[in-house]
Amino acid sequence: MADEKTYTIDAGGKTLGRVASAAAKALMGKTRADYVPHIDSKVKVQVVNASKLHVTEKKRLQKTYTTYSGYPGGIKYETLSHLASRKGNGEAIRRAVSRMLPRNTMKTSRMKNLIVTE
Secondary structure (H helix, E strand, O other): OOOOEEEEOOOOEHHHHHHHHHHHHHHHHOOOOOOOOOOOOEEEEEEEEHHEEEHHHHHHHOOOOEOOOOOOOOOEEHHHHHHHHHHOOOHHHHHHHHHHHHOOOHHHHHHHHHEEEO
């Protein structure tokens, strides 16, 4: 796993979940023949055309992201349309991929190898 491989995923016309699952699978290294679960494969994934992502109007209005500050009454909800208008569709892809990756010590280094361009 010495060489770095770069995967490019075109998000134009594809749904959010399919793009995110393809990116998560590539970031984990499962698309390579030398995959080992406990070693971080140095794979970079570039997602292009995030602004052309196909998201239905129902999902745009009903999909919510929840954050909690830790204080009583500190729960916040944000819809996908509000998130996309605030930070762009790239942030929705980043959050989806982040939640598809295993919650272990390699997650932060894997997320640094994800590049999303509008």
